[in-house]
Amino acid sequence: MNLNVNGKAYTVNVSADTPLLWTLRDVLGLTGTKYGCGIEVCGACTVLIDGQREHACVFDTSSAVGKKVVTIEGLSADNSHPAQKAWIEYQVPQCGFCQSGMIMSCAGAMNAGHHGSEIMPEMGNICVCGTYQRVKDAVAKL
Amino acid sequence: MSHPAAAFSPNLTPTLSQELADAVKRHTLDRRGFLAFSAKGLAVACALPVMGRIGAADAATPPTGKELASAYIHIGTDNRITLIFGGCEMGQGAMTGLAQILAEELGIDWSQVNVETSLADPVVSYLTGGSSAVRGRYDRLRTAGAAARELLVAAAMSLKGDGNRDNYSVKSASVVHTASATTWTYGALSTLASTQAVPADLRLTPPAQFKVIGKPVPRLDIPSKVNGSAKYGLDTWLPNMVFAAIKHCPTIGGTLAVTPALPGGAIAVVPCKQLESRGAVKAGTVNAVAVVASNTWQAFQLAARLNVKWTLPASTVDVDSGQILATAKQLMASGTGVLVADPVAPAGYTPASYAPVMAQQVGALMGTPTLDATYTLPYVAHGTMEVLACTVNITYNSGAIVGCEMWAPTQSASWASGTAAALTGLPATAITVHTTLLGGGLGRKIEQDFIAQAVQVAMAVKKPVKLTWRREEDIAHDQYRPFALVNIKAKLNGSAVTAWSSRNVSQAILGQRGWLPPGAVDSQAVEGSIDLPYELGAHVAEWVPLNAGIPVGFWRSVGSSINAFAVESMIDELALAAKVDPFQFRFNMLMEPRTIAVLAAAEAMSLWRKTLPAGHAWGLAFAHSFGTYVCQVVEISRNGSTGINVHRVACAVDCGTVINPDSVEAQMQGGIVHGLNATLWGQVTFVAGKAQQSNFRNARVMRANEMPTVTVKIVPSTLPPAGVGEPGVPPVAPAIANAYSRLTGTRVRTLPLFPGVTMGGL
Numbered sequence: 001m002n003l004n005v006n007g008k009a010y011t012v013n014v015s016a017d018t019p020l021l022w023t024l025r026d027v028l029g030l031t032g033t034k035y036g037c038g039i040e041v042c043g044a045c046t047v048l049i050d051g052q053r054e055h056a057c058v059f060d061t062s063s064a065v066g067k068k069v070v071t072i073e074g075l076s077a078d079n080s081h082p083a084q085k086a087w088i089e090y091q092v093p094q095c096g097f098c099q100s101g102m103i104m105s106c107a108g109a110m111n112a113g114h115h116g117s118e119i120m121p122e123m124g125n126i127c128v129c130g131t132y133q134r135v136k137d138a139v140a141k142l
Numbered sequence: 143m144s145h146p147a148a149a150f151s152p153n154l155t156p157t158l159s160q161e162l163a164d165a166v167k168r169h170t171l172d173r174r175g176f177l178a179f180s181a182k183g184l185a186v187a188c189a190l191p192v193m194g195r196i197g198a199a200d201a202a203t204p205p206t207g208k209e210l211a212s213a214y215i216h217i218g219t220d221n222r223i224t225l226i227f228g229g230c231e232m233g234q235g236a237m238t239g240l241a242q243i244l245a246e247e248l249g250i251d252w253s254q255v256n257v258e259t260s261l262a263d264p265v266v267s268y269l270t271g272g273s274s275a276v277r278g279r280y281d282r283l284r285t286a287g288a289a290a291r292e293l294l295v296a297a298a299m300s301l302k303g304d305g306n307r308d309n310y311s312v313k314s315a316s317v318v319h320t321a322s323a324t325t326w327t328y329g330a331l332s333t334l335a336s337t338q339a340v341p342a343d344l345r346l347t348p349p350a351q352f353k354v355i356g357k358p359v360p361r362l363d364i365p366s367k368v369n370g371s372a373k374y375g376l377d378t379w380l381p382n383m384v385f386a387a388i389k390h391c392p393t394i395g396g397t398l399a400v401t402p403a404l405p406g407g408a409i410a411v412v413p414c415k416q417l418e419s420r421g422a423v424k425a426g427t428v429n430a431v432a433v434v435a436s437n438t439w440q441a442f443q444l445a446a447r448l449n450v451k452w453t454l455p456a457s458t459v460d461v462d463s464g465q466i467l468a469t470a471k472q473l474m475a476s477g478t479g480v481l482v483a484d485p486v487a488p489a490g491y492t493p494a495s496y497a498p499v500m501a502q503q504v505g506a507l508m509g510t511p512t513l514d515a516t517y518t519l520p521y522v523a524h525g526t527m528e529v530l531a532c533t534v535n536i537t538y539n540s541g542a543i544v545g546c547e548m549w550a551p552t553q554s555a556s557w558a559s560g561t562a563a564a565l566t567g568l569p570a571t572a573i574t575v576h577t578t579l580l581g582g583g584l585g586r587k588i589e590q591d592f593i594a595q596a597v598q599v600a601m602a603v604k605k606p607v608k609l610t611w612r613r614e615e616d617i618a619h620d621q622y623r624p625f626a627l628v629n630i631k632a633k634l635n636g637s638a639v640t641a642w643s644s645r646n647v648s649q650a651i652l653g654q655r656g657w658l659p660p661g662a663v664d665s666q667a668v669e670g671s672i673d674l675p676y677e678l679g680a681h682v683a684e685w686v687p688l689n690a691g692i693p694v695g696f697w698r699s700v701g702s703s704i705n706a707f708a709v710e711s712m713i714d715e716l717a718l719a720a721k722v723d724p725f726q727f728r729f730n731m732l733m734e735p736r737t738i739a740v741l742a743a744a745e746a747m748s749l750w751r752k753t754l755p756a757g758h759a760w761g762l763a764f765a766h767s768f769g770t771y772v773c774q775v776v777e778i779s780r781n782g783s784t785g786i787n788v789h790r791v792a793c794a795v796d797c798g799t800v801i802n803p804d805s806v807e808a809q810m811q812g813g814i815v816h817g818l819n820a821t822l823w824g825q826v827t828f829v830a831g832k833a834q835q836s837n838f839r840n841a842r843v844m845r846a847n848e849m850p851t852v853t854v855k856i857v858p859s860t861l862p863p864a865g866v867g868e869p870g871v872p873p874v875a876p877a878i879a880n881a882y883s884r885l886t887g888t889r890v891r892t893l894p895l896f897p898g899v900t901m902g903g904l
Contacts, residue, residue: 014437023437025438026437030370031370031379032370039839040903088368093367094234095528095580095581096372097526097528102846120846121847124847124904127527128815128843130814131811132844133851133852134811136846
């Protein structure tokens with residue numbers, strides 16, 4: 001299967017139903033997208049597919065063929081996406097494990113036309129460290 | 143924030159530390175706790191004490207002159223300045239905090255400090271837990287940093303030929319001879335400095351002159367955590383690696399009957415034995431199998447579907463929540479306990495000899511207690527965002543194992559090294575442990591089960607292997623916060639408490655590890671039930687050991703989160719009985735200016751409680767843990783019949799000297815969420831040996847959009863730094879319970895408040 005991830009072309013040899021999460025992580029070595037639950041509850045695996053938020057843990061690799069996949073590694077070359085800048089300004093991450101998914105959720109919500117305080121209700125991502133207060137503060141400015 | 147960023151390398155290229163570790167093995171530290179030597183510049187080794195919780199050195203222990211090094215300060219001839227440190231970063235900001243302490247005493251700018259986590263070696267690493275990462279190491283790191291600075295100044299003095307120390311100053315990693323304005327960079331002085339003698343007067347920076355300590359410098363690890371480049375244990379990627387998933391016997395205490403046949407698509411099926419006993423799971427038994435495949439998902443699928451024949455234990459009576467509750471109630475009524483008194487006893491007594499005296503006084507004064515209540519807390523899983531994962535590569539020479547390299551998100555690299563040594567038979571010198579970033583630790587990643595499994599799989603498949611636990615295994619095979627029953631009896635005389643006794647029935651975390659001498663009290667079980675900040679008249683605590691088969695472990699704030707629920711709920715119940723405002727009731731009983739100041743700060747922060755809308759209520763709790771005082775006030779309202787909304791949490795904290803106020807605030811915010819998860823929903827229940835929860839769907843946690851508005855106020859202190867990672871947790875449950883009681887008129891004495899509430903998909 002041919003994939004386009006972060007603007008690069010890849011050919012992968014996995015079964016069609018392999019979740020995109022594991023193709024990204026174990027085949028392409030793009031480990032920024034995280035496994036948290038595998039059942040589409042936590043949001044740690046959030047990526048953008050043709051600009052829209054998807055949960056890579058339940059998204060078949062074959063369904064990504066012909067589409068543009070963006071992972072946290074492809075969001076910007078230099079931490080310059082507005083969400084990344086806000087996350088640094090507000091010192092959001094603690095352990096940081098859920099934050100790729102958090103930031104991709106936020107970026108997807110922005111793509112969908114949401115701004116500022118409209119973004120938070122769009123973000124159901126789980127963070128066990130409890131960084132939510134700072135996520136709230138960070139997205140309020142976007 | 144205006145501070146330029148310092149740099150942090152999560153040991154991806156740990157070239158320096160191995161060289162330093164090799165050099166320092168030839169020496170032990172001196173009487174003052176450090177050692178300077180030459181290694182491409184100046185190296186100063188120091189011993190940063192291991193955590194106090196599990197033994198070995200206490201945070202306050204003075205240097206012995208016999209210690210081994212556990213951290214290094216390195217000043218390279220290239221002027222690169224690095225702190226090499228054997229602990230772990232799990233989001234608590236420890237690396238940033240330690241770097242701040244070093245930058246302060248060494249006299250360098252924040253942008254000039256680099257941090258590396260060292261390769262694990264029994265010599266250079268230690269446990270991270272007990273909220274000790276910064277608090278236990280403050281004095282030692284300041285001293286070592288000042289020693290390094292004075293060596294550099296001594297080198298400048300010998301070059302200049304002016305032996306008056308007062309004529310020199312340091313700034314931005316340079317020594318300046320003030321009269322002549324001659325300036326040397328630290329790098330230029332570093333080699334000569336390594337041959338100088340450390341002077342007696344280290345000229346520690348007075349706190350009033352701190353420029354870096356106490357400032358909200360940005361965390362070193364954050365830039366890598368917003369672009370996917372941060373490497374956790376789950377992210378290790380090696381050439382030719384294979385991927386393994388674990389499958390435990392679903393019944394705790396069960397063992398493998400027959401090794402399953404290799405399923406189609408799998409590379410190997412590897413039986414994994416347990417190295418250490420944990421309740422019904424016995425050391426030496428094979429309680430799990432790993433399935434190895436060419437990617438993690440394939441391994442997950444094959445493991446989930448694998449048909450395994452298990453030998454079930456003869457009885458699961460002690461691995462069943464209903465049965466355990468019945469046993470605990472019986473023990474509460476008639477079991478033999480161990481008495482515990484406050485750690486400081488009057489002259490002529492030890493705490494142990496004073497406890498029975500106190501118990502007698504309590505008995506004499508109590509008569510019929512004014513209040514007598516029992517609180518029930520469940521087993522709770524850790525559920526770190528990053529599941530357990532470990533990567534191991536074993537190397538061979540002519541078929542014999544000669545080396546073992548490991549990448550692990552571990553809170554104890556030293557123990558991980560020991561686990562690998564036990565399984566491979568290799569000496570510690572042939573084992574390398576890379577501590578990756580931890581996607582949450584919470585106490586779970588101190589444990590060795592996942593490390594031992596990964597080593598066994600790597601030995602069997604003879605290829606680099608990454609073992610990952612599915613979330614379902616993580617929840618159902620945890621080492622849980624212990625279930626507990628806590629009974630408190632108290633006597634009121636007017637609005638004063640004149641007698642107080644608490645009795646805690648729970649499993650021994652230390653006992654389950656074989657660390658508890660017979661008849662001794664498990665310190666983890668009683669922390670937070672004794673040495674309370676209140677004047678309680680005659681008071682004593684008692685612990686009754688419960689022998690159940692559930693594996694138990696260290697869960698963020700451990701016994702404090704259990705006992706604070708009982709103690710602070712009871713204090714509110716007493717205030718209600720005495721018809722005194724809960725703030726005033728506590729003010730009346732607090733004994734020290736320090737604790738009164740924290741309560742007063744929380745009171746001032748929560749004036750909103752006086753004008754709450756109808757259907758809203760507030761609750762208060764105060765707790766002391768890990769040397770830190772935290773008072774929280776919450777505002778809640780009803781949310782249908784199965785929940786509450788938590789609107790606000792005001793949090794006042796005194797944690798002694800603050801290294802980084804932004805980290806303190808973050809840890810309080812996070813501790814509150816952790817506490818709310820456990821208070822509202824957190825529990826794992828067992829039926830006939832099997833955990834009934836398996837993933838976030840039935841192990842619900844808070845989502846972002848449910849977050850209350852948290853405000854944090856740090857009460858200033860010049861006392862030594864105290865814990866920050868854990869103390870935000872204990873007050874949460876009683877504050878919510880006290881608010882719930884005010885909201886509904888119903889006193890809640892059992893956690894969680896809303897058992898069985900599930901969580902939908904995104």
